[in-house]
Amino acid sequence: MxxxxxxxxxVYAEQAFMQELRTAAGTSKNVRWLDCTKIVGTDCYCDDDAIKEINELIDNAECDIENRGNSTSAPAIHFFDNGNYHYMSKLWTDRVQEPFTLIVFDHHPDMQPPRFGGILSCGGWVKEVLDNNKFIQKVIIIGVKDELIETVREELSQSGEANILEKVTFIKESKLSTLPSIICSDYVNVFSSNLYISIDKDALSPTYAATNWDQGSLTLDALKDCITALTASRRILGVDICGERAHDFEGNEYHTVQEADTLNSELNRELVEFLNNL
Incomplete structure (x- = not known):
């Protein structure tokens, strides 16, 4: 991929694997590194000017890839920093031009109704996809903190938008032990043959990742087993990965800064190797 x-x-500056990718981007047809650090209006919320600038950056990179003789239509892995930038999955799925099911691993539902004039946010991007992407068929959100599901239902009911939940299935954190049987259920067997996967690493236990949001209890093996089962006989259109530590992280009860960077670097490496072998 x-x-x-x-x-x-x-934040990637202290991750050995990500720096390997940055070096490879200079010559490889299969790796590109986009510096978004100078784009304003992107932290948690992404305003219209920032969206335009990000899309232009991606378009220019895709032109460069085509000029190198590679195809931009092949399945791709997108890394985009910490969970404050999870809205990038909305921008990437905007580029999908065929029916698909969106699989989201996240400790948060990311379906809040807009609070600031409809501006795209990390907390509401899934709803934006459901509202605006004509190709979306189903959304499955895995690992969500139990109480947040009811909060979203109430918020959407109050705003008169509860009907969009007809396309959404939540697999809440307390039910992760039954994940294999859910994935093998009749419901999952009928959704689209095209999948788009978006992973916020905060769905994982702190054993496996150090993120900038409260974390769940999903194990790495369960994540990989779930993706393997879901993608059997299905086509992957793209995979997004976010959930790095905050850039100003100073350590917590789980990890020092160095431990967090080492852990995240190795997780990113393992995810790339796993996805490339599907």
Whole structure:
């Protein structure tokens, strides 16, 4: 798979694997590194000017890839920093031009109704996809904190938009032990043959990742087993990965700064190797 890295905060500078990708981007047809650190209006919320600038950066990179003789239609992995930038999955799925099911691994539902004039946010991007992408068929959100699901239902009901939940299935954190049986259920067997996967690493236990949001209890093996089962006989259109530590992280009860960077670097490496072998 082609790999695109969007660096918004500079957090990848301390990750050995990501720096390997940055070096490879200079010559490889399969890796591109997009410096987004100078784009304003991107942290948690992405305003219209920032969206335009990001899309132009991606378009220019895709032209460069085509000039190198590679195809931009192949499945790709997109890294885009910490969870404050998860809205990038909305911008990437905007580029999909065929029916698809969106699979989201996240400890948060990311379906809040807009609070600031409809501006795109990390907390509402899934709803934006459902509202505006004509190709979206189903959304499955895996690992969501239980109480947040009811909060979203109430918020959407109050705003008169509860009907969009007809396309959404939540697999809440307390039910992760039954994930294999859910994935093998009749419901999952009927959704689109095209999948788009978006991973916020905060769905994972702190054993596996150090992120900038509260984290869930999903294991790495369960994540990989779920993706393997879901993608059997289905086509992957793209895979997004976010959930790095905050750029100003100073350590917590789980990890020092160095431990966090080492852990995240190795997780990113393992995810790339796993996805390339599907």
């Amino acid at each position: 082609m790999i695109t890295v969007q660096d918004f905060t500079g």
